[in-house]
Each structure stands twice: as C-alpha cells, then as structure tokens.
Amino acid sequence: MHSKLQLHLERLTSEISHVQEKHLKPQHELVGSIVTQCGKQGEVFLIVVCTGNSRRSMMGAAMGNAAATFHGLKGIHFYSGGTQPSAFNIRSIKALTDIGFEIVETGEKAPKGLKGEENPCYKIRWGNDKSCSMVEFSKKYNDASNPQKGFIAIMVCDEADMECPSVAGASARISLPFADPKDFDGTPLESAKYAERRDDLGRFMLSTFQMVREELKKQGL
Numbered sequence: 001m002h003s004k005l006q007l008h009l010e011r012l013t014s015e016i017s018h019v020q021e022k023h024l025k026p027q028h029e030l031v032g033s034i035v036t037q038c039g040k041q042g043e044v045f046l047i048v049v050c051t052g053n054s055r056r057s058m059m060g061a062a063m064g065n066a067a068a069t070f071h072g073l074k075g076i077h078f079y080s081g082g083t084q085p086s087a088f089n090i091r092s093i094k095a096l097t098d099i100g101f102e103i104v105e106t107g108e109k110a111p112k113g114l115k116g117e118e119n120p121c122y123k124i125r126w127g128n129d130k131s132c133s134m135v136e137f138s139k140k141y142n143d144a145s146n147p148q149k150g151f152i153a154i155m156v157c158d159e160a161d162m163e164c165p166s167v168a169g170a171s172a173r174i175s176l177p178f179a180d181p182k183d184f185d186g187t188p189l190e191s192a193k194y195a196e197r198r199d200d201l202g203r204f205m206l207s208t209f210q211m212v213r214e215e216l217k218k219q220g221l
Helices: 003-013 021-041 056-070 090-097 158-163 190-218
Strands: 044-050 076-082 102-109 120-125 133-136 151-155 170-175
Touching (some): 021 151, 021 170, 021 190, 056 076, 056 190, 076 133, 090 102
Parallel strands (some): 044 151
Antiparallel strands (some): 120 133
16 A cells, blocks of 8 residues: 555544444444455445545545555455536545545546536556556446446435435445535635545544454454
C-alpha cells in the first residue's frame, strides 16, 4: 500500500470508536454477510450505491478497497454505482488523492451522465501490487462492469435507498446513509466536508474489516 495512505489509515484506525451510532446495526449486518460469503466462496463482491455515483459511492468503494488491503483481506472487492449516474466528481478525486490514492484519467470516456456531463474513466491505485487498482467511472449500479449476482449492495444515500427497495442480483442489501458533501460545494467548507465524509467512510470500513478479520479467525477461515 502507498505509504502516505497507509499512515492515513493507521490514524483512522485509532479513531474507529467514532463510527456513528446509527451505523452500528447495519455494520453488524454487513459483517455477517461478508463472513458468510467468505465461508461459502472465499471472495466477496460489494457495490456501493448512491444517486449520482460521483461522491459518496466513489469514496466509499475506494476506502473499502484500501481498508480491505490494510487488513490483509485479499478476497474482498469493492465497486460503485448509482441510480442516476453523472461523473466522478473532481472534489471526490481531490479528497482521495490528498491522502495518497493515485487517480489518473485512462483516456477513455464512458457514456455521458444523465445531464450530459462528460464522464472520463479513471485508474485508481492504492498500492503497487496489481490487485491494488481499479478503473472507475460513473455508471448505474447494474452496469456490465459491476458484479451481476451474489454481491452485497451498500446504499450510502437516502435517495438511492428509497429508489431501490430491492437490488436485482444482490445477496444482501444494507441501508447505510451518509450525509452528502455536495451540500457544501462552492462554500468555504467544501474541502473540509469532503475530507470529513471520506474519513467517515474510511473509519466505518476499517472498523468493519477489523471485525470481519476477528470473526474469520474465530471460525478458522
């Protein structure tokens, strides 16, 4: 893992007691689903879903992948998607690169967002190993580039949660809303709020995978 990112995740790990109380019940559901899938198939696929697939879902998937790597859980793979795709927001990109992710355009473009937004594809790396990278662009959660069945859907915004009371192909659906940093776009608090949401997601993921690792050890998996 990139050293700057490693240090940031170590700091967040010391703060995992700050996981919001409203997220504790869905966290236990998520841990149970991950452990069950690890036991059955050895690998777990998760799709983080928000409306535009530009902010919370992008940061959630990136922080999820990095947290799994941090805890040595190589069989866990995060993806992202939306209900009304737009584009990977530049503020989300900055929030992630600020802590050590490498994010560069691949030169390819995905279909434009629903409002005509340009939708570049990006390569995200969180380490030098080939497994520590993914290609991201804004897309519907059921896009062909995402898992189509047996995945865990994590709904990180209220709107997407309401729009999709069920997610076709998902083995589990977890309602896990986080506040939208978009509300602070163009204000003096913009950077701080994106960093706050990134770190909220990061603490949650690190805490979750610490619990997963402990449970897998108990079960001898």
